[in-house]
Amino acid sequence: MEAAEMTPYRELLDEQKEALRRQLTDMGADPDADSLEGMDFDFGFADSAQSTAERNKVLAVIERLRENLHDIDLALAKIEKGTYGICERCGDPIAPERLEAIPYARLDMKCKQKESG
Numbered sequence: 001m002e003a004a005e006m007t008p009y010r011e012l013l014d015e016q017k018e019a020l021r022r023q024l025t026d027m028g029a030d031p032d033a034d035s036l037e038g039m040d041f042d043f044g045f046a047d048s049a050q051s052t053a054e055r056n057k058v059l060a061v062i063e064r065l066r067e068n069l070h071d072i073d074l075a076l077a078k079i080e081k082g083t084y085g086i087c088e089r090c091g092d093p094i095a096p097e098r099l100e101a102i103p104y105a106r107l108d109m110k111c112k113q114k115e116s117g
């Protein structure tokens with residue numbers, strides 16, 4: 001992919017990255033931390049089974065957002081290296097429609113489908 005072709009995807013990625021960071025910050029998570037450990041939660045939950053479940057739900061969401069953020073960072077790094085839009089498994093170009101829907105996609109449809117069985 002030519003550098004100029006990557007520009008719209010870079011903009012999409014930047015936007016999504018900002019949105020994710022905002023969401024994480026809103027949830028009390030540090031977007032720059034590497035793991036969930038050492039996070040200082042203060043949801044005002046009482047120490048009950050109910051609140052543990054709530055807390056786990058929030059943690060699961062944070063984990064998913066973090067994974068997305070990580071994928072976005074990887075995609076941005078690939079734009080820097082000029083390898084953006086290439087399937088990590090088979091090396092084929094990822095379809096533009098797919099990149100428009102998921103600009104941080106790491107696999108093309110073919111490999112994605114194989115992966116999910």
Ligand SMILES: [Zn+2]
Nearest residue numbers: 087090108111
């Ligand atoms: Zn592939």
